[in-house]
Amino acid sequence: MIVKLGRMGKFLSCSDYPTCKFAKQLGELSEERKALIEKYKDQICPDCNSPMTVKASRYGDFLACSAYPKCKKALPIVKSSGVTCPVCTKEELVEKKGRARGRIFWGCNGYPDCDYISNSKPVKNGEDPKKGFYIEKKGEVTFFEFDLEKHEEQKRKAQERKEKIAQKEKEKEKA
Numbered sequence: 001m002i003v004k005l006g007r008m009g010k011f012l013s014c015s016d017y018p019t020c021k022f023a024k025q026l027g028e029l030s031e032e033r034k035a036l037i038e039k040y041k042d043q044i045c046p047d048c049n050s051p052m053t054v055k056a057s058r059y060g061d062f063l064a065c066s067a068y069p070k071c072k073k074a075l076p077i078v079k080s081s082g083v084t085c086p087v088c089t090k091e092e093l094v095e096k097k098g099r100a101r102g103r104i105f106w107g108c109n110g111y112p113d114c115d116y117i118s119n120s121k122p123v124k125n126g127e128d129p130k131k132g133f134y135i136e137k138k139g140e141v142t143f144f145e146f147d148l149e150k151h152e153e154q155k156r157k158a159q160e161r162k163e164k165i166a167q168k169e170k171e172k173e174k175a
Contacts, residue, residue, distance in 0.1 A: 083122035088114040
């Protein structure tokens with residue numbers, strides 16, 4: 001057995017790898033991870049009624065069925081901000097993690113029906129969610145005034161740019 005260092009921390013691995021693929025995580029769990037495990041310890045799989053366990057991936061923590069591989073049910077752990085989405089005013093803004101650079105952003109929980117996103121952490125609602133909300137940026141809390149018309153215009157322009165790029169690529173393929 002050999003102690004190795006991976007992206008999730010230290011782990012114990014078999015010295016006969018790749019013939020033997022045994023691996024076990026070493027070390028203490030973080031306080032945040034312990035809190036997640038405690039919070040979701042009573043969660044039950046909706047498909048097979050087995051207990052759910054907290055697992056980690058490159059996109060963050062999630063709940064997985066303990067009866068894997070018989071049951072492959074997995075559920076996301078959503079970190080809600082408590083702030084109502086200014087576009088649809090139905091759902092909340094939740095923390096998400098991007099694929100490309102792994103950056104954290106805040107998006108509407110009603111995606112794909114509502115595609116609002118923000119790089120600044122929403123802190124709390126203002127008087128009217130259509131007018132805006134408070135955000136935390138560089139340690140300071142400020143009011144972010146939301147303009148729906150401006151948002152729709154930016155969305156339309158972005159769509160036009162995508163169509164223009166797609167049209168240029170089609171012209172290149174023809175040539």
